[in-house]
Amino acid sequence: METTIALAGNPNSGKTTLFNELTGARQHVGNYPGVTVEKKYGTYKDNGSRFSIVDLPGTYSLTAYSLEEVVARDFLVNEKPGMVVNIVDASNLERNLYLTLQFMEMGIPVCIALNMMDVAETRGIDIDADKLSKLLGVPVVPTVARSGKGKVELMNEVVGSLHGNGSIHLDISYGNDIDKALDEIEEKIKAENFLTTTYPARWIALKYLEQDKQVMERGREVSPEFSREIEQIVINASDHLNKTLDTYPEAMIADHRYGYINSILKQGVLTHRQDRNRLQTSDKIDKVVTNRFLGPIIMIAVLIMLYQFTFAYSEMPVGWVEGFFEWLGGFTDARLSDGLLKSLIISGLIDGVGGVLGFVPLIMFMFFGISVLEDSGYLARVAYMLDRIFRMFGLHGSSVMAFIVSGGIAGGCAVPGVMASRTLRSPRERLATLLTVPFMNCGAKLPVFVLLVAAFFAENEAMIMVIITLIAWLGALLVAKLLRSTVIKGESTPFVMELPPYRLPTFKGLLIHTWERTWQYIKKAGTVILLIAIILWAMMTFPGLPDSEVQVFEKERATLLSSAAGPVVDELEHAHEHGEAHEEEHAGLSPAATELEDKLLAIDYHESEAALRHSIAGRIGTALEGVTKLAGFDWRTNIALVGGFAAKEVVVSTLGTAYSLGEVDPEETGSLSDTLVNAPGWSPLVALSLIIFTIFYAPCFVAVVCIAREAGSRKWGAFSMVFNTALAFILAVLVFQIGSILGY
Amino acid sequence: MSIMNLRQMAVDQTGTITAVKANGEMGRRIRDMGLVKGTEIRVQGRAPLNDPVSLRLMGFTLTLRNNEADYIDVEVTQNP
Numbered sequence: 118m119e120t121t122i123a124l125a126g127n128p129n130s131g132k133t134t135l136f137n138e139l140t141g142a143r144q145h146v147g148n149y150p151g152v153t154v155e156k157k158y159g160t161y162k163d164n165g166s167r168f169s170i171v172d173l174p175g176t177y178s179l180t181a182y183s184l185e186e187v188v189a190r191d192f193l194v195n196e197k198p199g200m201v202v203n204i205v206d207a208s209n210l211e212r213n214l215y216l217t218l219q220f221m222e223m224g225i226p227v228c229i230a231l232n233m234m235d236v237a238e239t240r241g242i243d244i245d246a247d248k249l250s251k252l253l254g255v256p257v258v259p260t261v262a263r264s265g266k267g268k269v270e271l272m273n274e275v276v277g278s279l280h281g282n283g284s285i286h287l288d289i290s291y292g293n294d295i296d297k298a299l300d301e302i303e304e305k306i307k308a309e310n311f312l313t314t315t316y317p318a319r320w321i322a323l324k325y326l327e328q329d330k331q332v333m334e335r336g337r338e339v340s341p342e343f344s345r346e347i348e349q350i351v352i353n354a355s356d357h358l359n360k361t362l363d364t365y366p367e368a369m370i371a372d373h374r375y376g377y378i379n380s381i382l383k384q385g386v387l388t389h390r391q392d393r394n395r396l397q398t399s400d401k402i403d404k405v406v407t408n409r410f411l412g413p414i415i416m417i418a419v420l421i422m423l424y425q426f427t428f429a430y431s432e433m434p435v436g437w438v439e440g441f442f443e444w445l446g447g448f449t450d451a452r453l454s455d456g457l458l459k460s461l462i463i464s465g466l467i468d469g470v471g472g473v474l475g476f477v478p479l480i481m482f483m484f485f486g487i488s489v490l491e492d493s494g495y496l497a498r499v500a501y502m503l504d505r506i507f508r509m510f511g512l513h514g515s516s517v518m519a520f521i522v523s524g525g526i527a528g529g530c531a532v533p534g535v536m537a538s539r540t541l542r543s544p545r546e547r548l549a550t551l552l553t554v555p556f557m558n559c560g561a562k563l564p565v566f567v568l569l570v571a572a573f574f575a576e577n578e579a580m581i582m583v584i585i586t587l588i589a590w591l592g593a594l595l596v597a598k599l600l601r602s603t604v605i606k607g608e609s610t611p612f613v614m615e616l617p618p619y620r621l622p623t624f625k626g627l628l629i630h631t632w633e634r635t636w637q638y639i640k641k642a643g644t645v646i647l648l649i650a651i652i653l654w655a656m657m658t659f660p661g662l663p664d665s666e667v668q669v670f671e672k673e674r675a676t677l678l679s680s681a682a683g684p685v686v687d688e689l690e691h692a693h694e695h696g697e698a699h700e701e702e703h704a705g706l707s708p709a710a711t712e713l714e715d716k717l718l719a720i721d722y723h724e725s726e727a728a729l730r731h732s733i734a735g736r737i738g739t740a741l742e743g744v745t746k747l748a749g750f751d752w753r754t755n756i757a758l759v760g761g762f763a764a765k766e767v768v769v770s771t772l773g774t775a776y777s778l779g780e781v782d783p784e785e786t787g788s789l790s791d792t793l794v795n796a797p798g799w800s801p802l803v804a805l806s807l808i809i810f811t812i813f814y815a816p817c818f819v820a821v822v823c824i825a826r827e828a829g830s831r832k833w834g835a836f837s838m839v840f841n842t843a844l845a846f847i848l849a850v851l852v853f854q855i856g857s858i859l860g861y
Numbered sequence: 862m863s864i865m866n867l868r869q870m871a872v873d874q875t876g877t878i879t880a881v882k883a884n885g886e887m888g889r890r891i892r893d894m895g896l897v898k899g900t901e902i903r904v905q906g907r908a909p910l911n912d913p914v915s916l917r918l919m920g921f922t923l924t925l926r927n928n929e930a931d932y933i934d935v936e937v938t939q940n941p
Contacts, residue, residue, distance in 0.1 A: 178893035182886045211919040213897045240920070365884050373890035400905065400922070408910045502922050505910035508926070594927055611929055613890045616922040680878070 121169045125189060125220065126204030127213050128175035129494075129617040131232045135204055135262040136172040139272070146633050152186045159526035163269070166276050171198065177212070178814070179219045181331035182740075184544060190331075193225055194315055199279055201272070202225045207237035207259070208618075210387060214378045221255070221287040224317045228272050228278055236618075240397065241390035249386045254286055264621060283793070291373040295366055298326060298354035311343055312336060325351050326366040383750060397620035403498070407819030409710060412502055420521050423490065427483045427522065428529070428560070434478035442471030460658060461651070469650025474639070476532050476819065481635045483522055483533040484635075485670070488630040490518075490843055491540060492622035497614060501701045504612060506685070511601025511609065513546035514746055524557035527591065531555040531820040535827055536634060547595045551827050552837055554717045556593040558586055561765035565811050568769055572790035573804040589812050594858040604836075608639050616723075638823075653763045656733040657756075657771075666731075670724045679717055686710045722777040729774050734759045746811065748849035749803040765819050802856040806849040813845035863937060867914070867930035870934075873941035875903045883932035895919050896933060 118426035124139075126132040133585070138145070147156045157172040173192060174185035181187055187736055193201065201220050205213040207783070220227045231246055256274045260267030286630035290296055302322035306313065312321055312335060325330040326349050336344040340702030355366050358843055362369075446467045453459040490496045500514030507516050516538070517525075523534025534554040541547035566585055574581045601607075688710045706714065729735050730752070738755030745755055753775035769789070776792050793799050816824065816836040825834030864879055878900045883891055895918055903917040907931045922940075 176890070180889050180893070197909075198917065199908075209919065209921045212921060215893065215895070242920075272900075365888075366880065366890060367884065368892065368897075372890075372897045375895065395928055400917075402916075403922075405908065407906060407908065412909050463907060499923075501915065502908050505908060505912050521875050608886075611887050611890045612924060612926045613894050613896075614924050615894070616915060618922075672910060779921070 119167050119169050120199040120279060121171060123171050123193065123196075123198040123201045124204060125173040125201050125216070126175060126230075126232075126524060127177055127206060127209075129214060129615060130175070130204045130206040130209075130213060131766050132175055132204045133172065134626055135168065135230065135232065135260065135268075136264045137626060138262055138268055140170055144629075146234050146637065147334065149192070150189045151361040154184055161272065161274060165611045166272070166273075168272075171196075174417040177215065178216060179223075180327075181329050183542070185542070186426070187331060193220075193223060200227075200228055200275055202228050202275060202808075204230045204232050204262070206235050208240055208242060210242075210374075210379055211235075211242065211382060214381075215374055217253070217255075218287070218289070218374050218377065221253075228257045228271070228275050229253075229255055230262075230267070231257055231259045232261045232262050234267075235261050237301065243388045243390065245386050246561055247710060248384070249381070252381045252386065258288040289372050289373065289377045294354055294358055294361075295326060295369055295373075296365075296652060298350055298709065299323060301674075302326075302350055302473050305343075306342065306508060306796075309340075309343055312339060321372070324345075326354065328367060343593050395616050397618065399494075402619055403616070404469050405497075405679050407498055407502060412498075416499055416502060417525055419490070419495065420517075421526070424484045424526050424529070426486045427479065427533070431478040431482040433474055438475050438478060439471065440466055444470075444472070448547065452513065453551055457658075464658070465651045465654035466647070470647060476530065477635060477639060479535045480536070480638050481631055483537065484631045484634045485627060487518060487522075487537055487540065488627045489622055492620065492626060492630075494617045494619045496540060497616050498599060500614065501616060508609060508612075510598045511546070512594075512597050513543055513550070514612075515541045516550040519554045520557060520590075520593065523554035524562075526586075529557060530559045531557065531559075531816055532638075532823055534559075534561055535820060535823040536638070544602065545605050545607050546610060548828055548833070549600050550834065551599045551824055552600060555820050555824075555837065555841065556596065556813055558589050558812065559765065561817065562811055563759075564766045565768045568772075568790055568793075568806060569804040569808055571794045574800075585808060585812065586773040588809070591847075592725075592813060647823070650763065653818075656737075657729065657735075658732055660731065660733070661733050662728045666727060667724075670720055670727075673716060677713070677720070679712050682709065685713055689713055691743070719777070726777045729756060729771075747845060747853065749798075749800075749806045749853040750810075750849075752808060756813065761811070762815060762818055764819070765811070768811065800861070802853060804861045805847060806853040807827050807857070810845045810849040813841055813848060815839075815842045815845075862932055865937060867904075867933040867935050868927050870904045870935060870937070871941065872904050872906055873924070874937060875901065875939040876935035876937040878903050878933060880934040882934070882937065883929075887929065891925070891929065891932065894923055896923070897913060899936075920939050 124132055124136050136157065136159070139161045142155060143162075144159030149156045150156065154174055159170050159172075161168045173189040174523065176183070176186045176189055179186050179190050181190075185765060196489050201250050203217050203220060205217060217227060217229060230251075231249075234244075236245060244258045244259075246259050250734070252492070256278055258267055258271040260271055262268075291299065298568065299319065299322050302317045302325060304316040305311075306321055309841065311318075312332075315335075316324075316332070320338070321332060321413075328351070333348070335343065336347070358364055358366060358369060359449065379538060406415055418472070446463050447460070450468065451460065457845060461561070487496070496515065496518065499517060500530070503517050504514030507514055520539040521529065522537045523529050523531045531554055534557065535551045535627075536550040538547050538554065541550060551759060561853055570578050570581050599638050685707070692710070730739065734756050735752070741755050742750075742752045745751075750758070755770060756775055757768045757771040761768040772793075773789050776789065776796065778789060793804075794853040819835045821838055823855060824837050825831045828834070865876075877906040878898055880898060881888065881891055881896060890923065893932050896916075900918050900939060903920055905917045908924075913924045914927065914930055915922055915924045917923075
């Protein structure tokens with residue numbers, strides 16, 4: 118079996134870059150069991166040695182508070198990698214070594230990759246790597262991950278150290294009081310063999326003193342009495358510290374870790390050739406980019422650019438994908454005989470898969486854009502500037518990206534939006550974000566709004582669209598607030614966040630980033646989403662019309678044809694054989710034949726309407742009519758909304774079928790608007806109620822699948838369907854009922 | 862010079878941390894990032910809405926919200 122090497126380090130230390138350098142294309146992405154944290158692993162091969170390399174999540178510390186830190190810690194404890202390669206940012210040595218000390222406390226063999234030596238150099242920082250290695254007692258190899266410099270030396274060092282004895286000796290004092298308690302607890306633990314098969318004894322003692330939830334819970338499980346015994350020692354030590362020095366053990370321990378680092382660095386390891394807090398280029402950029410007045414303006418411009426980039430440039434490739442599936446549909450249509458199989462393949466499989474893959478270019482562009490902002494360091498500034506606003510609603514400054522992409526500027530898409538919430542590091546804020554972004558007005562909801570606004574509010578079209586966008590934002594933020602005070606209750610995660618120096622992203626890193634995320638989406642599309650597409654197709658197809666009714670339509674056709682003049686029928690049949698009549702808009706047909714064709718189509722449409730009403734979806738729609746009347750929706754609207762679960766623009770085409778207009782192209786809804794204006798049961802109030810419902814009700818199933826995946830539980834996917842639909846219905850009923858009372 | 866709360870510090874003011882009064886998760890996160898007794902900091906700037914605040918310490922930039930800054934006392938060493 119090949120040895121496992123774990124890559125660990127602070128965020129922004131160049132860890133991912135080094136991982137890409139070491140593994141090249143031989144890497145995979147998975148998840149750690151049971152959690153949503155990404156697990157990246159790959160292989161490194163060089164002059165006969167071969168390692169499995171795991172990229173641990175970037176962390177500043179190893180506490181039990183954040184998911185990433187627990188994941189990293191559990192991996193080290195359970196998988197026992199042969200060595201931890203700790204990537205340390207040389208330009209930021211003091212804070213980076215804090216994590217290094219914690220690996221050493223765990224007794225794991227560590228090799229330090231002293232990265233970004235070039236940056237340190239330009240900032241006037243001199244580091245004596247040999248001295249650092251000697252004082253810490255671990256190997257230290259200078260590297261520049263971006264250019265791959267030092268990579269070979271690093272791996273040679275790792276190979277060498279693996280064959281050495283690898284024992285770690287950390288000589289650090291946490292102050293007399295803590296040291297005494299540590300010794301006492303360590304001895305007891307060793308005597309009892311308490312948890313020692315999993316963790317080193319002194320580390321357990323240290324974690325008890327730090328009040329580490331995870332370790333203490335495990336301890337209580339194994340032996341409640343013994344655990345209580347240790348806890349008592351901790352309480353005594355804590356009381357004593359509190360009385361004499363007005364501090365807590367965990368504060369004391371942190372102080373001494375930094376003290377220890379400081380004492381090492383001061384022994385000639387680190388020399389500054391200039392004041393280390395002087396303004397760097399990055400700070401000068403920040404003076405402008407986060408300026409009180411210029412900052413917000415620049416930010417809005419950047420967000421609009423991201424939006425433009427994602428949706429404008431992806432338009433063409435999206436068109437290609439859609440075009441391909443249209444062609445495939447047409448190709449199949451011409452080759453298969455009419456029937457259920459054909460309907461399944463075209464309406465179920467091809468439309469379903471095509472609809473899902475149509476998002477792929479969008480997702481690629483979005484992730485590319487976000488990766489640029491993230492890797493350059495700008496995203497952290499956006500979070501910094503907007504945090505004050507988003508915090509009021511229980512969210513985080515970084516939430517803004519997900520909202521914008523989902524349609525915060527009308528026309529986005531909730532699928533990449535939900536995925537964009539990954540940039541959030543705080544779990545509660547992240548969950549609240551990904552549950553509320555589907556309220557934004559995505560591109561697929563727009564045709565529905567355009568249809569209704571054009572039909573009923575034609576005079577104020579632009580203003581109504583702006584109001585719809587504002588309603589979506591307000592609704593999303595208020596719901597976020599509601600969720601954060603109920604189901605996702607909890608203190609807001611501290612905003613203690615690093616503003617990394619601005620950096621030019623590496624193209625390779627961007628591509629790998631983008632591809633990984635896109636591929637995950639495609640994989641999902643191939644399984645769950647395809648299944649749901651078929652179920653939705655079946656709901657709108659089965660059961661078919663009973664023969665007796667089909668015959669009624671057949672008879673109508675026969676009567677029509679027999680009453681028409683012979684030559685006209687012949688002309689039409691001839692045209693049909695050449696497949697022109699439907700597509701070519703009756704081109705070249707005589708007026709009489711055109712009239713006949715229209716009448717035949719009308720019968721077809723009536724049959725489709727009857728079939729739709731007869732299907733499961735139709736029955737659901739009809740059955741719900743009693744309830745949905747409260748919001749002003751009849752069975753036709755209900756079916757359309759059921760169809761909208763497949764993709765929101767389907768609402769328009771299904772309404773078309775339900776009104777016997779055939780399938781209406783969402784891009785050209787003129788005839789449908791006219792029909793709606795004159796249809797009984799429709800009014801501006803109903804339209805408004807439907808607009809409200811469409812903003813808030815269940816996200817399309819692709820988004821639901823993504824929510825379930827990103828939230829790490831199907832429960833949240835189900836929640837977003839049920840909760841959103843209930844909320845939408847309540848709001849629509851309110852609008853309709855209050856409007857009715859006011860006499861609209 | 863005087864000891865004051867981090868929240869009250871002005872942009873470009875420099876000082877040494879004298880106490881971090883938070884414990885639990887908040888305390889851990891603050892300390893993990895190097896905000897411990899004895900660390901020198903400089904207030905680098907404030908967000909457009911005055912909150913969060915950005916600090917310079919150990920050669921890197923850190924942001925925290927005002928209600929988190931409340932836990933930190935600083936002895937001012939240099940005024941802008």
